[in-house]
């Protein structure tokens with residue numbers, strides 16, 4: 351069944367969980383789509399896990415369009431959300447609408463995601479008014495790590511928890527169809543989920559959210575630079591890959607690869623007649 355913004359709304363209404371993962375390329379997206387994931391996010395985490403940056407600040411519109419378009423070719427039934435990168439929407443409402451439009455036209459996104467609450471409510475309102483569904487993102491918003499002073503859990507004090515709740519309300523009021531809650535205490539996420547009529551998608555926000563999202567390299571054990579506490583490793587694909595790379599290197603070095611079955615044949619007479 352094709353997942354749309356209506357599927358997400360229905361899931362919340364019926365108390366069914368929503369599953370999301372990030373992806374950045376065609377073949378991974380196709381595997382997730384075949385597995386039946388509800389939504390794929392082409393996250394600006396592409397900056398960390400694919401491009402090797404320390405944070406998401408350097409990610410550009412061109413990066414998001416390049417990876418978004420690749421992922422879109424692997425999605426048949428999955429809802430495709432593409433992240434708006436740092437400074438593609440904070441600068442003005444006009445920039446936000448133009449850049450959201452580019453992600454729809456050039457990356458073939460179904461929806462866009464942007465970080466922030468009260469501060470970007472006008473941007474969300476304008477993008478939504480242009481017919482583009484918006485996923486909000488509040489709590490630990492990685493594009494603001496310099497303002498936070500690092501990757502720190504948000505919403506722990508009364509004032510901070512109130513701020514996250516107000517941000518989530520602002521995102522809903524502005525017309526977003528769902529909101530990511532990242533890096534906040536589980537009880538706060540559950541309280542927000544209870545109050546909002548749009549689905550909440552949690553990452554490091556406990557089990558009380560309407561859905562969950564993980565960065566796929568984290569859940570497959572492929573990214574060793576940093577693994578947050580909230581990640582569960584469902585496989586150790588990183589080890590499988592390293593073992594296979596080592597075996598390949600050894601076999602090429604000792605001449606056991608390629609074998610005859612890995613090679614193309616030619617009539618012997620052709621070789622003999624070569625001058």
Ligand code: KIV
Pocket residue numbers: 372391392393394395396433487530532553563565
């Ligand atoms: O960029 C990303 O991967 C994200 C998720 C962590 C929600 O925004």
